[in-house]
Amino acid sequence: MKFHKVLAIIMAAVLMIALFAGCKKDNGTGEETDTYKLSIIGSTSVQAIAGPLAEAFEDKYPGSSAEVQGGGSTVGVTQATEGAADIGMASRNLKDSEQGKGLVEHKIAVDGIAIVVHPNNTLTSLTTEQVQNLFSGVITNWSELGGADNPVVVVSREEGSGTRGAFEEILDLEDMVLQTIVSDSTGAVKATVAGNENAIGYISAGSMDSSVKAMVIDGVECTTANIKSGVYTVSRPFLMLTLGEPNENAKAFLDFVFSKEGQDIIENEGYVRVD
Amino acid sequence: MSNASELKKFNKKTRIMTFLVENLFMVCAFVSVLAVAIITFFIFYSGLPGMIEIGIFDFIFGTDWSPVYADGGFGILPMILGSIYATAGAIIIGVPVGLFTAVMLSRIAPKWLSRIMRPAIELLAGIPSVVYGFFGLMVIVPFVQKFFSLPMGQSLFSAILILSLMILPTVITISITSINSVPREYTEASLALGATKIETIFKVEIPAAKSGILSGVILGIGRAIGETMAVIMVAGNSPYMPTGLFSSFRTLTGNIAIEMGYASGLHRSALFATGVILFVFIMILNLVLMAITRKGGAVRE
Numbered sequence: 316m317k318f319h320k321v322l323a324i325i326m327a328a329v330l331m332i333a334l335f336a337g338c339k340k341d342n343g344t345g346e347e348t349d350t351y352k353l354s355i356i357g358s359t360s361v362q363a364i365a366g367p368l369a370e371a372f373e374d375k376y377p378g379s380s381a382e383v384q385g386g387g388s389t390v391g392v393t394q395a396t397e398g399a400a401d402i403g404m405a406s407r408n409l410k411d412s413e414q415g416k417g418l419v420e421h422k423i424a425v426d427g428i429a430i431v432v433h434p435n436n437t438l439t440s441l442t443t444e445q446v447q448n449l450f451s452g453v454i455t456n457w458s459e460l461g462g463a464d465n466p467v468v469v470v471s472r473e474e475g476s477g478t479r480g481a482f483e484e485i486l487d488l489e490d491m492v493l494q495t496i497v498s499d500s501t502g503a504v505k506a507t508v509a510g511n512e513n514a515i516g517y518i519s520a521g522s523m524d525s526s527v528k529a530m531v532i533d534g535v536e537c538t539t540a541n542i543k544s545g546v547y548t549v550s551r552p553f554l555m556l557t558l559g560e561p562n563e564n565a566k567a568f569l570d571f572v573f574s575k576e577g578q579d580i581i582e583n584e585g586y587v588r589v590d
Numbered sequence: 591m592s593n594a595s596e597l598k599k600f601n602k603k604t605r606i607m608t609f610l611v612e613n614l615f616m617v618c619a620f621v622s623v624l625a626v627a628i629i630t631f632f633i634f635y636s637g638l639p640g641m642i643e644i645g646i647f648d649f650i651f652g653t654d655w656s657p658v659y660a661d662g663g664f665g666i667l668p669m670i671l672g673s674i675y676a677t678a679g680a681i682i683i684g685v686p687v688g689l690f691t692a693v694m695l696s697r698i699a700p701k702w703l704s705r706i707m708r709p710a711i712e713l714l715a716g717i718p719s720v721v722y723g724f725f726g727l728m729v730i731v732p733f734v735q736k737f738f739s740l741p742m743g744q745s746l747f748s749a750i751l752i753l754s755l756m757i758l759p760t761v762i763t764i765s766i767t768s769i770n771s772v773p774r775e776y777t778e779a780s781l782a783l784g785a786t787k788i789e790t791i792f793k794v795e796i797p798a799a800k801s802g803i804l805s806g807v808i809l810g811i812g813r814a815i816g817e818t819m820a821v822i823m824v825a826g827n828s829p830y831m832p833t834g835l836f837s838s839f840r841t842l843t844g845n846i847a848i849e850m851g852y853a854s855g856l857h858r859s860a861l862f863a864t865g866v867i868l869f870v871f872i873m874i875l876n877l878v879l880m881a882i883t884r885k886g887g888a889v890r891e
Binding site: 465466467468473474475476477480489490494495496497498499506507510511513514 | 657658826830848849852857
């Protein structure tokens with residue numbers, strides 16, 4: 316009986332300590348940290364990395380909240396311009412009409428897409444227009460581009476895929492891409508293209524390997540450096556926008572995003588880092 | 591005196607045990623019934639609102655599937671036909687092969703041969719479908735592409751080949767069982783009347799085993815229509831109307847599995863609605879199966 320009482324007291328003590336420990340702002344290292352509160356609104360493509368970034372940010376600064384909402388790039392620009400959100404997200408460059416309103420652009424990552432074919436394909440380079448024609452079914456035989464006399468087999472991704480959304484957006488091919496073969500992952504696209512000499516597909520540039528051949532587009536090779544600098548055209552910047560210089564909350568978040576930790580998260584999600 | 595009280599005690603103990611065990615079995619029985627009820631409710635609850643929003647007619651008979659675009663279509667007729675074509679093809683190839691195999695193993699083959707072949711066929715049933723799919727992708731797809739010199743091997747035909755292979759064990763084992771359960775007298779009477787062995791098999795034994803064989807076929811259809819992974823890997827999955835034996839196509843199950851990952855809003859409920867259609871297909875199959883087995887039972891009596 317006595318043992319039970321002792322146990323009960325110990326349990327109660329542990330619970331109390333846990334309760335108090337929970338109240339303290341503690342990031343695990345014992346030192347107290349600041350808390351931040353901010354809202355981030357805009358492009359659903361950027362949202363895909365802003366979500367994980369916000370989670371990691373909240374873990375690093377317990378008690379902070381970074382609320383991420385979608386809506387699209389245009390919504391992101393508007394909300395940032397009106398000051399309704401601390402940070403606006405856009406997955407494209409600002410239009411002329413959106414410039415000169417005091418928005419400061421922070422390029423947090425670049426989304427690059429490699430156009431891939433079978434390694435035996437004799438072609439090595441394409442123009443943007445040729446890519447558009449290939450994927451929309453205007454060009455149906457590789458011989459039309461000086462290649463072998465073989466039909467073109469377009470490998471696409473499933474509806475809702477972020478890579479497909481980006482690919483169509485960058486090349487202006489919304490709802491026009493042929494879906495001769497639909498693969499449900501980057502790996503499946505690679506496997507399909509690597510297994511069919513007639514195939515052409517697109518994958519996130521971060522997942523390139525030697526099983527497939529990346530096309531040179533408009534004379535620019537698909538390399539990390541070219542994507543980062545923006546000369547490789549089948550890519551788009553991921554922007555975070557603030558009205559004027561970022562406020563204290565937004566600055567803390569952006570600092571985190573540009574830190575090695577933040578950029579590692581971006582790379583893990585399959586995008587090109589900017590640091 | 592002490593004997594009587596011991597007996598009473600024993601009786602009481604048995605009664606309690608019986609009570610407990612019966613209730614345990616009752617709970618177990620309810621688990622599966624409850625699971626079916628919950629799944630049914632969940633599919634219809636998540637799928638019906640979307641289906642009604644899209645319009646049931648537009649959903650079932652629409653031919654344009656492009657759910658993420660502004661003026662996108664939500665028609666799954668290509669997938670419904672895809673599932674039906676693939677299953678029909680698998681039945682056309684798989685059932686004769688399966689039935690003849692069953693006849694061979696139960697009536698013609700020497701004992702030692704069927705002792706080797708039966709475990710091999712049962713092993714076929716145990717292979718995971720992703721392995722079938724991988725085999726299809728690495729062997730059947732390139733073979734079909736080369737053999738018919740096509741732009742690509744991902745096609746209805748490749749899926750039919752894989753599915754035929756996958757329904758074989760079901761068709762074979764159930765057919766063997768039902769052929770073996772044909773009463774000996776039928777066979778002996780037929781042979782006594784001067785019929786040959788083959789005549790006896792095809793004119794007496796198979797007709798007598800008809801309902802069992804049909805059950806095997808229906809179960810095979812169920813397997814083929816529900817198969818997902820293996821088909822995704824060889825079908826090409828294009829959401830367009832299948833135009834021929836060698837065109838890329840998508841099945842109902844494939845549609846759900848491929849797009850579930852990123853779907854949201856109406857797109858997501860449209861995928862659940864695809865599940866509703868699939869559910870209805872399976873229900874119809876089960877009803878047919880029940881009708882066949884009931885009729886078969888009546889005949890045998």
